[in-house]
Amino acid sequence: MRKQPDVEYIIVLGAHVDGTRLTLALLERTRRALQYLEDHPETKAVLSGGRGEGELITEARAMYHYLTEHRIAPERLFLEERSVSTAENLRFSRELIGADHSVGVVTNNFHVFRGTAIARKCGFREAYPIPSRYSSWRLLIYIPREILAILKDKLLGNW
Template structure:
């Protein structure tokens, strides 16, 4: 077990370096720093033995590992099985960071999945959902519209939702737009695979049954995305 914590120390350091160099997964540096500090302390045999001699700590650690593995398994499985199904009336493309007026790599992956779906299903319309952040010169929705139009998607198939600032607002405002156009629509959500489970949970809390269309993620940030998503999903479960 000590070697596990030593490995976790190295892994945490590696993730912090990746975040400093490449950016992305906002807010995860302090988390990895905390994990690294705890793992480093538990890498010392004397501290490890002193802590894990207490049965309550052993129990909490075992339960924590089981919960983490269980939740992450659901996150991974939801993303893996989120393949396009039958043609739907609308897809909601969830926004992500825009650099200037250019979609970030994360958002580009979502747009590529949306593009593929729209090309195969010409009757489907897309709600492009995302407002304007403090460091963005345009709304995420507008950046997505430009991207898809340049790739050949007809502009009349694209509906902009430009007010939202969170996944909850993405879905709330997008569903409101869809309901005005067509009640009881068949809707799928386009987002990265790590985000599919939480997006569907939020939609379910709104009384909506939706499918997910999972897009890939930038490979070097995958550990950060999935680790961060664990806490987000737990918050959704608890609240």
């Protein structure tokens, strides 16, 4: 695996929570965040994701529980609990920490291109992809959906 750049913050993009349980997509993102935080003890994390239908807690709170249960210090974690889209994840995270930071965007491998592009559009001076794996038959749905989302974001000027 390539060495990841040292960044001040990682922003972990939310994904659906099943009640209070991390779904596979969110679990893989959170595991990747855990690995990065363990390897980079000075880095802080913004856990980004609000509460949607069928979710008993916010996506950010679900990630917070997982990371603190795996011995990441709470003072390294910032919760952004309002967002309901990738663009909002990044815009609200920027409001929380400011734009004058190097950030890593943690999301699944099929989503990292768009997530990083939107982070740059939101004004982060340095934004690096930190992909997590995702292996599921659902990729047959997610990859075409991601291509359409890239086209839509480009047309709407999100990046």
